[in-house]
Amino acid sequence: MKELHVMVIEDHNFQRKMVVHMLHTLGIKMVWQANNGKQALALLDEKQARSVEVVLCDLDMPEMDGMEFFRHLSKLKPGISVIILSGMEDAVISSVKKMAGSYGLNLLGAAEKPATLEQLKLMLDEYHCVSPNVQQYASTLPASFTLEDILRAVREHQFEPFLQPKVEIKTGRIIGAEALARWRHPQLGIIAPYAFIPLLEASGNMEELTFQMLKKTAQACRRLNNKGFSIDISINLSLSSLSDTTLADRITRTIVDAGVDPHHIILEITESAAMTNVAEALENLTRLRIRGFGLSIDDYGTGFSSMQQLSRVPFTELKIDKSFVTDCDTNHSLRVIVESSIELAHKLKVRSVAEGVEKQEEWDMLKSMKCDEVQGYFIAKPMDVGAFILFCEAYAAVNEEEPKVAAQCGVRY
Numbered sequence: 001m002k003e004l005h006v007m008v009i010e011d012h013n014f015q016r017k018m019v020v021h022m023l024h025t026l027g028i029k030m031v032w033q034a035n036n037g038k039q040a041l042a043l044l045d046e047k048q049a050r051s052v053e054v055v056l057c058d059l060d061m062p063e064m065d066g067m068e069f070f071r072h073l074s075k076l077k078p079g080i081s082v083i084i085l086s087g088m089e090d091a092v093i094s095s096v097k098k099m100a101g102s103y104g105l106n107l108l109g110a111a112e113k114p115a116t117l118e119q120l121k122l123m124l125d126e127y128h129c130v131s132p133n134v135q136q137y138a139s140t141l142p143a144s145f146t147l148e149d150i151l152r153a154v155r156e157h158q159f160e161p162f163l164q165p166k167v168e169i170k171t172g173r174i175i176g177a178e179a180l181a182r183w184r185h186p187q188l189g190i191i192a193p194y195a196f197i198p199l200l201e202a203s204g205n206m207e208e209l210t211f212q213m214l215k216k217t218a219q220a221c222r223r224l225n226n227k228g229f230s231i232d233i234s235i236n237l238s239l240s241s242l243s244d245t246t247l248a249d250r251i252t253r254t255i256v257d258a259g260v261d262p263h264h265i266i267l268e269i270t271e272s273a274a275m276t277n278v279a280e281a282l283e284n285l286t287r288l289r290i291r292g293f294g295l296s297i298d299d300y301g302t303g304f305s306s307m308q309q310l311s312r313v314p315f316t317e318l319k320i321d322k323s324f325v326t327d328c329d330t331n332h333s334l335r336v337i338v339e340s341s342i343e344l345a346h347k348l349k350v351r352s353v354a355e356g357v358e359k360q361e362e363w364d365m366l367k368s369m370k371c372d373e374v375q376g377y378f379i380a381k382p383m384d385v386g387a388f389i390l391f392c393e394a395y396a397a398v399n400e401e402e403p404k405v406a407a408q409c410g411v412r413y
Helices: 013-025 037-045 066-076 090-102 117-128 132-140 147-155 197-202 207-226 247-257 271-275 278-290 306-312 332-347 360-368 385-398
Strands: 005-009 030-034 054-057 081-086 106-112 159-168 174-185 189-191 232-236 265-270 294-300 317-320 351-354
Touching: 005 013, 005 037, 013 030, 013 117, 030 037, 037 054, 037 066, 054 066, 054 117, 066 081, 066 090, 081 090, 081 117, 090 106, 106 117, 147 174, 147 197, 147 207, 159 207, 159 232, 159 385, 174 207, 174 385, 207 232, 207 247, 207 265, 207 385, 232 294, 247 278, 278 294, 317 332, 332 351, 332 360
Parallel strands: 005 030, 005 054, 054 081, 081 106, 174 232, 232 265, 265 294, 294 317, 317 351
Antiparallel strands: 159 174, 174 189
């Protein structure tokens, strides 16, 4: 922790000095200070402050508040780690946490002011659990990539699936994984999807990446099966794909040619995708279901026609968006939404999956609600296929009823 470079943004002088003092106590000597977001951005423009890796930020500040600062910060230093320090009510903190994540910032946590030494230590420890590639990404990624940069990477097959385990909450067994696209950049390391997916989708260039991911995911599934892990893998279908009536045939051929039974593949479709070109979408989805593929309604509750989609598409899984799962143990409104979604899934006889589970309390609450499956950082972060196999082996070796975070299984990602 001694080498960590930190910035503290707080308009209250005494509270800012207290935080700086605690950071020094933790052995962090390189600490920059700012009174508000505007001053912080000016500092980050200076050469000596460009090495900042973690930002601790208040929300209610003069000239530029924390929300506006996060927006600018996400463009200046994409993926940088942040900690929220605020005395605002829980609902406000919850909204800002979701906003920071949507901007692509790596949120280490939030603490009510005045923060304690133990709180700061725990949140900063989270930074040190991030892989070197992710830290490299946070500090060196350019502000943006051009479409040509991304398309060249697609042509050179630089994208690959990172797998995040899905655990059956009743038994604690790993029964599946979600395949998430990652760009293995030859110079910058691992790059997260928000840096390339939106531009590919907006320009109508998602198809080649989609089928590369399908093929590599099927290969990963076969490799896992050969290792004795019979699990299902989920993969997202892009919004533009469903209007092509040849899609189901091409997906089936890709999976079968890789030597994988379609029953091991779950295709995740967002609500908005299922609303587009309804007739063609329903034809594709029904055909895929008949051929054995699982169908998941992804990010459930974030669209405008959830009930309509559930009534007309043969889904096998309802996936509850992380924006509802995060802090559902402390936020009554979120708890009601999550519990209602699980009950709805049970009544429709489809599996309920909660994503974004990050702490024991959320796990315990979801278990009490009889949620079927969970995924999230509490179990493990997404990892490449080789690391996922090692994780499964370590996890199986624990052989206990309750899942452990990766570190407790002997591996940390």
